Amino acid sequence: MSESTPQVAIEPAVPRPVGGWESLLWTGAYSLSQLVAVCMTLGVIALLALGPKSLSTESLLQLFLDLEIDRSFLVFGVSTLGAALMLIPLVTWRLGRNWRSQLRMELPNRRQTLLVLGSVVPLAILSDELYRVCLAWLGPGSSDTNQVVQSLSFQVSYPILVVAVALGPAVGEELVFRGLIGQGLVQRWGRSGGIAATAVLFALAHLSPAHAIATLPLGIFLHWVYLQTRSLWAAILLHFLNNLLVITLAHFRLGGLPASPVLITTAFGCLTAIGWRMGSESNSSELTSRPLAGPFWRAWQHVYEGWSMLAYTAAFVWSAGVR
Known part of the structure; x- marks a missing residue:
């Protein structure tokens, strides 16, 4: 057989x-x-x-x-x-x-x-x-x-x-x-x-x-x-x-x-914070090497995200109000 x-x-x-x-x-x-x-x-x-x-x-x-x-x-x-x-x-x-x-x-x-x-x-x-x-x-x-x-x-x-x-x-x-x-x-x-x-x-x-x-x-x-x-x-x-x-x-x-130098600067900061958050949550090991993954960088990331969002929101409201 x-x-x-x-x-x-x-x-x-x-x-x-x-x-x-x-x-x-x-x-x-x-x-x-x-x-x-x-x-x-x-x-x-x-x-x-x-x-x-x-x-x-x-x-x-x-x-x-x-x-x-x-x-x-x-x-x-x-x-x-x-x-x-x-x-x-x-x-x-x-x-x-x-x-x-x-x-x-x-x-x-x-x-x-x-x-x-x-x-x-x-x-x-x-x-x-x-x-x-x-x-x-x-x-x-x-x-x-x-x-x-x-x-x-x-x-x-x-x-x-x-x-x-x-x-x-x-x-x-x-x-x-x-x-x-x-x-x-x-x-x-x-x-x-x-x-x-x-x-x-x-x-x-x-x-x-x-x-x-x-x-x-x-x-x-x-x-x-x-x-x-x-x-x-x-x-x-x-x-x-x-x-x-x-x-x-x-x-x-x-x-x-609305547009102003302050708003443009804070918009860039807000965008980098969002991009950073996307990168830190990505499960793509071949694309994200995660060099900034320690406790210090995680804490700094939270501070940066919070302040950039707050600054952007304030700048947007102010720029829209003075147009």
């Missing part, structure tokens, strides 16, 4: 992590997918409005002039949603069968969610101030997509804004830049190099100089949140809430966030 050969389960092959050149290609693919989505939408509009027999350069030009496409929210809304819909299957195909585990699709726990919620406003204050500084440095002629969207936002239905401007970019950009590119570059170049390179690529995807520079702190902190929570949903939530805050202020004409 021949002995039966034991069956060995074959694990699916883990695809190689994304490298530098491929990261550039994915960044370009994100911008290209936005352009493709807009072109496809405009093509459908032209076919429905003119019919296939009436298509010509002159008729198309006149149609788009009548629709005021250059000043329409349609282009931006379609580009962000279309890019997300096109990139989701591409990213999952690139990561293979185990894409859920590789993207880290676990939900954040309650404490992590509260930390994410607490970081939204201070992060927005820092990015907003950096954006204003860049606009002032670049000059009055440096308007960009961000300004156009804000100027049009009060004309668009709020639910449409939430889906097109807040949710669409949050899902699409986090999937590509944190889930795919960021994870691969961290594996290849280490935590600091991977976060820095991903933040730069994330900024480049926003094209206009002022908007790109203003997204650098956002990109860095989003990546930190992703690594420490080990949850892509946590990064998506933070990105979504950041976008939601911007469009809510613009749509309801509530004015910008």
Whole structure:
């Protein structure tokens, strides 16, 4: 009698992590997918409005002039949603069968969610101030997509804004830049190099100089949140809430966030305290070496967190009151 050969389960092959050149290609693919989505939408509009027999350069030009496409929210809304819909299957195909585990699709726990919620406003204050500084440095002629969207936002239905401007970019950009590119570059170049390179690529995807520079702190902190929570949903939530805050202020004409040197300084302190707390609670041994884990550092961390939160809250109330 021949002995039966034991069956060995074959694990699916883990695809190689994304490298530098491929990261550039994915960044370009994100911008290209936005352009493709807009072109496809405009093509459908032209076919429905003119019919296939009436298509010509002159008729198309006149149609788009009548629709005021250059000043329409349609282009931006379609580009962000279309890019997300096109990139989701591409990213999952690139990561293979185990894409859920590789993207880290676990939900954040309650404490992590509260930390994410607490970081939204201070992060927005820092990015907003950096954006204003860049606009002032670049000059009055440096308007960009961000300004156009804000100027049009009060004309668009709020639910449409939430889906097109807040949710669409949050899902699409986090999937590509944190889930795919960021994870691969961290594996290849280490935590600091991977976060820095991903933040730069994330900024480049926003094209206009002022908007790109203003997204650098956002990109860095989003990546930190992703690594420490080990949850892509946590990064998506933070990105979504950041976008939601911007469009809510613009749509309801509530004015910008308060700003003062004291508030900006304390917002940075608050954000570092939140980031420190996320890192100290992370169970990721391969990403957090915990050099500051002794009793002295734990006590100092509690003091720093308490005073930074108190100072930030006081500065925010004072800055909002004197606006």
